[in-house]
Amino acid sequence: MKITFTTESAEVHELEVDSQMELENIKALIETMTGIAPADQILFHHEQELTDPKKTLEQYGVIQDDILFLKKSPSSNQPSSTAAEHISQFVLSRPDLMQQLLQPELADAALNDPSRFTALIRQMEQRQGELQRMQQINMLNADPYDIEAQRRIEEEIRMQNVLANMETALEYSPESFGRVRLIVLKNLFHN
Template identity: 65%
Template sequence: MRIAFTTETGEVHNLEIDSQMELENIKALIEAEIGTAPANQILFYHGQELTDPKKTLEQYGVVQDEILLLKIRPSNNQSSSSVGTPGEYEFMRQTLLSRPDMLQQLRQNQSELANAVNDPQRFTEIIQEMAQRRHEGELQRMQQINMLNEDPYDVEKQRSIEEAIRMQNVLANFSDALEHNPESFGRVTMLYIDVEVNGHPVKAFVDSGAQATIMSPQCAESCGIMRLVDNRFAGIAKGVGTAKIIGRVHSAQIRVGTDLFLICSFTIMEGRGTDLLFGLDMLKRHQACIDLQKNALIINGKEIRFLAEHELPESARMEMDESEEHIPHNLASSSASNTESPSISSSTIVNPPSSNSSPPVSQQQSQYPDEHIQNLISMGGITRDEAIKLLDAAGGNVEIAASLLFG
């Protein structure tokens, strides 16, 4: 079952344990978690101190998702008590060796320590390192508290302490996510399917956020359908920036998957991003279903599997690799930038601007490759600042940024 314990400083730690686990073994797990020796731990449940080391949590009446209060017993030598003794470490190691359930729990929370359980010297070194890091962190917190007590009316000091507390909560949240939801830190493969247009194979990007199905002029040339472009539908797509619409192919047959043939219309738009963007108009027209459990696009009962990462267009794979290093930096900015996502609809197609007009140029510095920024500027007629904002929203992935530009 899952329980939590909170310290007097407000720190909360989660544990996955067996309800039949005895109190002394719970304290051994807590020692591995925070570095405080069992002799210095005082646990309370609903105001009652838990004193019998042989009693199980079930006997104490502790159930799923309950919270225990941990108080640290005062010690004349805080440094030595937090570090512990070799005898305590060996007792803890032997306890883990005799209790596979405890060892399994430790492996989930402290894998390095669990892997060293058969090496007494390494086991001791890891615990000492953990205890030392926690002790140094506690000293820093105490220094912050002392700074506050020196002048509680200093606005700048208050702000610094507030930020330190906020970052402590952020790091605790980050650690909790790593422990319980590690898949959220993995990169996501975009949804591509194999499509054939007029006998020409194309990898189409499935984007339910794009109102129209868009094809690049280069792809239209390769598929041999540029001769069908209706120039009366030429214009400008306006969103965060602008992009030139060459026209529209009203009807062309495409093959999706192996044996599903559909009639599709394409908006031919300039740009060097995605060759073919399979938009919401086609998804709704054919009542398609994006089934992530089956990892397939389902149309008329037929399953068209989404491509694996190694099957994506080379440009998409390269951009995924490059964007990995940008993701942590851009997590905060993505939510703000998403409010500016452009859209394409009949109302956004206007007459082309005068050839004398040109977008303003920004000198803002960016961590993204200049080639990616220039690609977005050329395909959308947007400013450098706007291109950088799109890349921020897309985590540095130019393919996603292009879909935001036209989606």
């Protein structure tokens, strides 16, 4: 059967696959086409995330000419729980590091609650990402006549518009991303 998948950057790709193919194999095929590792792929079908790699397309309800939406996982920006656990163990094994921690809440979490420690690490990463984004915006706004800054701003605006248009198109006219089947209904009218 033929399925189509589209990416966040509005790339459209077609795949010829078997309905009994498992999701993990589909992700491997998608990796060859997009370069996105299977671990970083999030696939959606009818706004439902496909999570079980051992399920087949048929089990997910994917049929001929269906459309899948591919989103790249932001996991590369967030530390994994195992990485946070390693950091926690490292900090716990060195009392001098525990004393050097500037945040007592983080030290307490490292001692008593690994899941809270992981959540705090993720919050710190998010804040750092937001700070970097704000610094980039400030740098771009510092010299409004810089050609390179204008190109970056233009590219950012273009990407936002592409994503907004893609979202709107998927919501209001999904038929433009696949084949429309004609339904003929026989009706009986009086006289």
